[in-house]
Amino acid sequence: MKILREKSIHITTIATIEQMDEYFDKTDYGVVLCGRSNVGKSTFINAFFRNGLARTSKTPGKTRDVQVFSFTIADRDGEERQFTAFDLPGFGHARVSKQERKRWDILIADFFDTFHTKCLFLHLMDAQHPFLENDRLFHEFFHKFDAEHWQIFNKIDKLKKQSDRAKFKNILKSSLTTSFAISADKKQDLKQLEDAFISYLLKQ
Numbered sequence: 727m728k729i730l731r732e733k734s735i736h737i738t739t740i741a742t743i744e745q746m747d748e749y750f751d752k753t754d755y756g757v758v759l760c761g762r763s764n765v766g767k768s769t770f771i772n773a774f775f776r777n778g779l780a781r782t783s784k785t786p787g788k789t790r791d792v793q794v795f796s797f798t799i800a801d802r803d804g805e806e807r808q809f810t811a812f813d814l815p816g817f818g819h820a821r822v823s824k825q826e827r828k829r830w831d832i833l834i835a836d837f838f839d840t841f842h843t844k845c846l847f848l849h850l851m852d853a854q855h856p857f858l859e860n861d862r863l864f865h866e867f868f869h870k871f872d873a874e875h876w877q878i879f880n881k882i883d884k885l886k887k888q889s890d891r892a893k894f895k896n897i898l899k900s901s902l903t904t905s906f907a908i909s910a911d912k913k914q915d916l917k918q919l920e921d922a923f924i925s926y927l928l929k930q
């Protein structure tokens with residue numbers, strides 16, 4: 727079972743609820759990268775699906791609409807199946823105008839409303855600062871829509887101090903949700919997560 731990276735492509739950009747409705751019927755099953763701005767959602771797309779596919783940036787707020795990608799998985803018999811990956815804009819980022827922020831927040835709320843039955847939600851957090859205010863907003867969505875969601879703690883390469891790593895291990899241990907700790911940028915510890923979501927997707 728593996729992702730055929732050469733077959734990953736950018737499909738479209740969704741900026742309005744009408745475009746979302748239109749896309750719904752075309753979608754088989756998908757994974758959604760969600761979480762605060764700058765936690766590494768677009769870097770995750772590049773690490774798992776194909777380098778250079780999504781635009782990343784040091785400046786938070788890079789992904790402004792919902793970016794839609796298609797990726798292909800070959801199962802054990804070599805049969806190929808296509809899935810969708812959605813890269814959401816970061817929730818509630820402060821450095822954009824109030825109006826733009828409102829548009830994003832509505833877009834994300836609409837996204838959950840439309841796609842919650844068809845997606846595995848990967849909630850990315852920065853391992854250095856997990857469970858911040860906006861992460862709670864995502865939790866509200868997961869519970870409201872009863873959406874399948876896993877927690878992904880990214881940037882573990884930045885946990886350099888032993889005390890930080892120990893604190894983080896405790897957070898992971900006490901988590902009640904399926905959780906993974908990775909570094910998307912340094913491509914660290916990706917395999918276990920990749921195997922898990924491939925298996926999950928092939929069952930859908």
Ligand SMILES: Nc1nc2c(ncn2[C@@H]2O[C@H](COP(=O)(O)OP(=O)(O)OP(=O)(O)O)[C@@H](O)[C@H]2O)c(=O)[nH]1
Binds near residue numbers: 763765766788814
């Ligand atoms: N050290 C480290 N840096 C990372 C990691 N993942 C992403 N980054 C960096 O974090 C910054 C933000 O990454 P993006 O992938 O653009 O973040 P995003 O969540 O898509 O951000 P928005 O589009 O603004 O919501 C970039 O400078 C990345 O290189 C990681 O695992 N380790």
Ligand SMILES: [Mg+2]
Binds near residue numbers: 767768769781788789
């Ligand atoms: Mg992004």
